[in-house]
Amino acid sequence: MREQIIALAKKCDADIVGFAPADRFEKKDPVFRLFPGVKTVIGLGFRVLRGIYRGVEEGTTYYQYTTMGVENLEETVMPMALLRVSNLIEQEGYIALPQRKSPLIVEGENETNPEMQYSDVYRGVTKEVQLDFLGCAVKCGLGERSMIGSLLTPEYGPFIRYCFILTDMELEATPMLTPSLCDGCGECIKACHGGAIDDTGKLNSWQCAVYYSGANGTKNPFMPPEAFPDYPAETRMDIINGRARFDAESAKDVLDQIYFYPPAKHFYRTSICGRACDRACYIHLEAKGVLTKKFNHPFREKPDWQLSTRQFETGKRED
Numbered sequence: 001m002r003e004q005i006i007a008l009a010k011k012c013d014a015d016i017v018g019f020a021p022a023d024r025f026e027k028k029d030p031v032f033r034l035f036p037g038v039k040t041v042i043g044l045g046f047r048v049l050r051g052i053y054r055g056v057e058e059g060t061t062y063y064q065y066t067t068m069g070v071e072n073l074e075e076t077v078m079p080m081a082l083l084r085v086s087n088l089i090e091q092e093g094y095i096a097l098p099q100r101k102s103p104l105i106v107e108g109e110n111e112t113n114p115e116m117q118y119s120d121v122y123r124g125v126t127k128e129v130q131l132d133f134l135g136c137a138v139k140c141g142l143g144e145r146s147m148i149g150s151l152l153t154p155e156y157g158p159f160i161r162y163c164f165i166l167t168d169m170e171l172e173a174t175p176m177l178t179p180s181l182c183d184g185c186g187e188c189i190k191a192c193h194g195g196a197i198d199d200t201g202k203l204n205s206w207q208c209a210v211y212y213s214g215a216n217g218t219k220n221p222f223m224p225p226e227a228f229p230d231y232p233a234e235t236r237m238d239i240i241n242g243r244a245r246f247d248a249e250s251a252k253d254v255l256d257q258i259y260f261y262p263p264a265k266h267f268y269r270t271s272i273c274g275r276a277c278d279r280a281c282y283i284h285l286e287a288k289g290v291l292t293k294k295f296n297h298p299f300r301e302k303p304d305w306q307l308s309t310r311q312f313e314t315g316k317r318e319d
Contacts, residue, residue, distance in 0.1 A: 002172055015155065016143075020043065043141070044081055044165070045160050050299065056272075065275070071268045079100060082099075101133050143181075146182040150281070152182055180290070185284055191279065194211030194215065209251055210255060213270070214272030219272065222261045228240070236312075239254060283298075
C-alpha cells in the first residue's frame with residue numbers, strides 16, 4: 001500500500017513523498033487534535049519549477065512565479081493530489097484527512113502573510129487550528145529547516161511547497177533527514193530587497209509584504225518615476241532603496257499604493273521580489289554542489305542586476 005501511495009502521489013505531480021509515524025509527534029501536537037486516531041502523517045512535496053524563478057532572476061517576466069509557482073500549485077495541483085491519494089486510502093477502509101495550509105491564517109496578532117492581501121488575513125489564530133506545516137515536513141523526512149524557517153530539500157533546496165494527509169493506516173516511516181544543507185551562510189538574509197529578515201533569521205512579515213509586492217525601485221522595473229509622491233523626499237527614497245522600516249500601519253499605507261505591475265487578477269498578490277531569499281539560498285546550495293537534482297547550467301549565470309534610482313530623484317523615466 002505504501003508503494004501504491006507513492007506511485008499515485010507522483011502520478012499527481014508530487015515530487016517527494018514521506019511518512020511520519022504518530023509517535024514522532026508530541027501528544028499536544030495539533031495532529032492529534034485534528035485527528036485523534038492518526039497513525040501516520042503522509043507528506044507530499046511539490047517542487048516550484050526552477051524556470052518559474054528565471055523571469056524574476058532576469059527581470060523579464062513576473063506573472064509566472066505567482067500564478068504557476070504559487071497559486072496553481074496551492075489551489076489546483078496540490079488539492080487534487082491530496083484528494084486522489086486520500087481516495088485511495090479510503091478505498092482500503094482507512095480514514096484520510098487531507099491538510100493544505102490556509103494562506104489566510106496567521107498566528108500572530110500583528111503579522112501578515114506577504115502572499116495575501118493584508119485585509120483578507122485572519123490574525124491571532126491559535127496553533128491548534130491547523131498543522132505545524134514546517135514541523136510536519138521535517139518529521140515526514142521531506143527536508144530540513146533553514147535558519148530563516150523555510151524547508152530545504154536535498155533535491156530542490158527551498159524551491160518546494162508541501163501538504164499532508166493524516167490517516168489511521170500504519171505505514172512504514174521515512175527516516176528524518178540529518179540537517180546538512182543549511183550552513184548559516186546568511187545569503188538569504190542579505191538577498192532580501194527590504195531587509196525583512198534580521199541576523200537571527202526572524203522575519204518581519206510586514207516588512208516582507210511591502211518588498212515582496214515591489215516597493216524597492218532598484219528591483220522593480222515597473223515602478224514609475226513618480227512613485228510614492230505623498231511622502232517626504234527622504235522617506236520616499238528610503239522606501240525605494242529598501243531602507244525604510246515598517247510596522248503594520250505604515251506597511252498598509254505603502255501596500256495600498258503599489259499598483260505598478262498590472263494586477264494578476266488572482267487570489268494571491270503578485271510577487272515582484274520573486275522570493276529573493278529562496279533564490280539566494282538555492283544559488284548557494286547549487287554552488288556548493290549539495291543538491292541532488294542537477295541542471296545543465298547554473299541558475300545564476302551573471303551578476304545580480306540592479307536598477308538606478310536616478311529616475312525617482314529626477315521624476316523622469318530612464319531607458
